[in-house]
Amino acid sequence: MTVPTWVIEIIPPVYIAVLAAITGYEVISRVPTLLHTPLMSGSNFIHGVVLVGAMVALGAASTGPEQIVGFLAVVLAAANVTGGYAVTERILEMFNRSKPTPKKQG
Amino acid sequence: MVDVFEIIEPVYILAVLLFIYALRQMSNPATARAGILWAGAGMLLAILVTGLDPAISGNSGHLVVNLALMGFGIAIGGGIAFVAAKRVQMTDMPQMVAVYNGMGGGAAGAIAAVSLMMNGGWSTNNLSPLDIAAGLIGSISFAGSVIAFLKLQGWMRAKPITFPGQVPANLAVLGAAIVAGGLFVWNPSFLGSVPISLLAVFFALGLLYGLAMTLPIGGADMPVVISLYNALTGIAVGIDGFALNNYAMIVAGVIVGAAGSLLTILMARAMNRSISNVLFSAFGAHEEEGAVIHGSLKPIDLDDAAAMLAYAGTVIICPGYGMAVAQAQHKVKELTDVLEAKGVQVKFAIHPVAGRMPGHMNVLLAEANVPYDHLLDLDEINPEFASTDVAVVIGANDTVNPAARRVGSPLQGMPILNVDQARNVIVLKRGAGKGFAGVENDLFYKDNSRMLYGDAQETLTRLVQAVKKL
Numbered sequence: 411m412t413v414p415t416w417v418i419e420i421i422p423p424v425y426i427a428v429l430a431a432i433t434g435y436e437v438i439s440r441v442p443t444l445l446h447t448p449l450m451s452g453s454n455f456i457h458g459v460v461l462v463g464a465m466v467a468l469g470a471a472s473t474g475p476e477q478i479v480g481f482l483a484v485v486l487a488a489a490n491v492t493g494g495y496a497v498t499e500r501i502l503e504m505f506n507r508s509k510p511t512p513k514k515q516g
Numbered sequence: 517m518v519d520v521f522e523i524i525e526p527v528y529i530l531a532v533l534l535f536i537y538a539l540r541q542m543s544n545p546a547t548a549r550a551g552i553l554w555a556g557a558g559m560l561l562a563i564l565v566t567g568l569d570p571a572i573s574g575n576s577g578h579l580v581v582n583l584a585l586m587g588f589g590i591a592i593g594g595g596i597a598f599v600a601a602k603r604v605q606m607t608d609m610p611q612m613v614a615v616y617n618g619m620g621g622g623a624a625g626a627i628a629a630v631s632l633m634m635n636g637g638w639s640t641n642n643l644s645p646l647d648i649a650a651g652l653i654g655s656i657s658f659a660g661s662v663i664a665f666l667k668l669q670g671w672m673r674a675k676p677i678t679f680p681g682q683v684p685a686n687l688a689v690l691g692a693a694i695v696a697g698g699l700f701v702w703n704p705s706f707l708g709s710v711p712i713s714l715l716a717v718f719f720a721l722g723l724l725y726g727l728a729m730t731l732p733i734g735g736a737d738m739p740v741v742i743s744l745y746n747a748l749t750g751i752a753v754g755i756d757g758f759a760l761n762n763y764a765m766i767v768a769g770v771i772v773g774a775a776g777s778l779l780t781i782l783m784a785r786a787m788n789r790s791i792s793n794v795l796f797s798a799f800g801a802h803e804e805e806g807a808v809i810h811g812s813l814k815p816i817d818l819d820d821a822a823a824m825l826a827y828a829g830t831v832i833i834c835p836g837y838g839m840a841v842a843q844a845q846h847k848v849k850e851l852t853d854v855l856e857a858k859g860v861q862v863k864f865a866i867h868p869v870a871g872r873m874p875g876h877m878n879v880l881l882a883e884a885n886v887p888y889d890h891l892l893d894l895d896e897i898n899p900e901f902a903s904t905d906v907a908v909v910i911g912a913n914d915t916v917n918p919a920a921r922r923v924g925s926p927l928q929g930m931p932i933l934n935v936d937q938a939r940n941v942i943v944l945k946r947g948a949g950k951g952f953a954g955v956e957n958d959l960f961y962k963d964n965s966r967m968l969y970g971d972a973q974e975t976l977t978r979l980v981q982a983v984k985k986l
Contacts, residue, residue: 414642416642419761420758423757423758423761423763426766427754427767430754430767430770430771430774431770431771431773431774433536433771433774434770434771434773434774434775434778435774435775435778437536437539437540437543437771437775438774438779440543441542441543442543443866443868443874443875443893444545445543445544445545445548445875446779446868446878447609447873447874447875447876447878447879448552448875449539449875450613450742450743450779450873452538452539452542452555453539453746453771453775453776454613454616454620454746454749455552455555455556455559456535456538456539456555456559456768456771456772457620457749457750457753457768457772458559458620459531459535459562459764459768459769460627460753460756460765460769461563461623462562462566462762462764463624463756463757463760463762464623464626464627465563465567465569465572465586466566466571466572466760466762467626467627467630467631467760468582468585468586468589469569469571469572469575469582469586470572470630470634471575471582471630471634472577472578473633475712476630476633476634477578477582479626479629479630480582480585480626480627481585482622482626483623483627483629483630484585484589484593485589485592485593486619486622486626486658487593487620488590488591488592488593488594488597489593489594489597489616489619490616490617490619490620490623491559491563492593492594492597492601493598493612493616493619494616494617494620495552495555495556495559496597496598496601497601497609497612497616498552499552500602500606501882502542502548502551504606504882505545505548505882505888506549
């Protein structure tokens with residue numbers, strides 16, 4: 411019995427995904443409670459990379475319905491990526507202003 | 517001739533590296549700001565280089581129309597989101613995070629829909645089950661986030677919306693969506709010659725499930741829900757990446773999926789509840805009955821409260837959602853300043869699920885310029901209450917309720933701020949209502965507790981003036 415090509419093709423991305431999951435867990439597990447909102451908002455921005463997929467989906471569309479749904483994907487993804495960036499930036503701006511007070515002793 | 521993938525792939529790798537570096541930077545308040553700039557640079561590069569993708573440029577028959585639609589779509593989607601994100605009040609941030617996250621989920625679902633329309637089911641595309649999975653998860657995240665947005669924005673009742681048999685009914689909808697998706701993979705023309713009809717049923721059921729799943733979840737459980745949908749969108753994007761063979765989407769999506777899942781677990785743990793309890797129990801819909809509380813509610817005059825604070829050695833402020841509603845964070849900062857001028861040591865106790873999103877209180881207090889080293893976590897601050905003169909509770913309820921230590925209470929086992937151990941407690945509260953969990957707050961009835969009723973912002977303004985006069 412031969413292994414179908416799609417199975418062989420899907421194996422490398424599976425390795426990548428496993429490593430990415432471990433990376434995500436490791437990077438995030440060190441974030442203090444203080445930064446939970448910017449972390450969430452920042453990761454919200456990062457999944458905005460879905461815009462890349464939306465552009466490909468719309469670009470490859472060749473019928474009316476495909477173009478309509480592809481266009482919808484681009485609009486939603488663009489809102490995700492810009493909104494996510496602007497919100498995160500504003501939140502981090504707040505933390506930037508509220509610097510810790512200089513220690514009085516020592 | 518150079519293969520365009522020799523340009524696209526290295527740029528995607530760079531973008532992914534920048535995303536990881538950015539998240540790493542965000543784990544420290546001093547470098548967090550730089551982090552988002554790096555992530556933004558990576559994103560911009562990834563988007564620009566995608567324009568070279570042969571799937572776009574090779575579709576010569578529709579190139580002009582599609583590129584025009586693309587530019588227009590990015591302009592309106594991005595434009596509206598940018599303006600809204602810049603204009604919105606800091607107190608409204610939870611719903612903004614929810615809605616932009618939902619958009620990402622919707623985009624992931626729509627990408628899957630295009631792929632399914634173009635490539636059909638298993639017989640023509642062995643990756644169609646992936647599209648079905650991304651379509652389902654994306655639809656759930658989209659519809660669920662929209663409901664979360666409506667609840668947080670106050671356009672919809674924040675209390676759980678329930679009906680008998682809700683959990684089985686919802687699961688039936690989910691099951692039907694999976695069946696419709698499976699049928700499409702097996703035979704796209706199952707519902708007749710137009711494959712889109714079966715797809716439409718599938719997506720409608722997915723959206724319905726996302727909506728139905730979020731209706732019974734109440735306002736105070738939103739920190740869990742928002743981070744859960746963030747994780748789901750990440751996962752949907754990652755699965756889209758598999759289907760499109762796009763490694764940038766796989767890595768970014770899976771990292772967000774892992775990060776969001778971890779945050780969801782942390783939030784649920786901060787309430788000592790399982791994620792399934794948060795999602796399915798319609799917590800807060802029913803009030804506790806039969807619990808007997810001894811003592812009475814004892815109001816305090818504004819001037820007495822001001823004197824108590826001004827002559828205290830140490831004060832701990834415990835903010836909750838009420839502070840956000842009253843937009844009182846700036847007044848809290850003013851009170852801190854006048855007290856510190858009188859030599860009082862002021863600290864803040866931040867419960868992990870105070871507010872409506874993870875870290876909500878930290879953001880609001882940072883907006884008001886409270887130095888972040890004054891904001892202490894549950895574990896750090898709890899040992900200090902016993903040696904504190906005055907604890908001030910501002911619009912917090914369940915997170916300071918000692919009922920959590922009582923067997924049989926709906927809050928049983930939830931880690932709380934040990935406010936009741938402070939020598940004196942002043943509770944700023946709008947009225948005599950119960951907390952989100954529908955449980956009477958034992959704290960308010962303790963001998964050392966005093967109630968200061970009224971709108972938090974107004975009360976604090978008068979409190980600041982009263983302290984200044986002393």
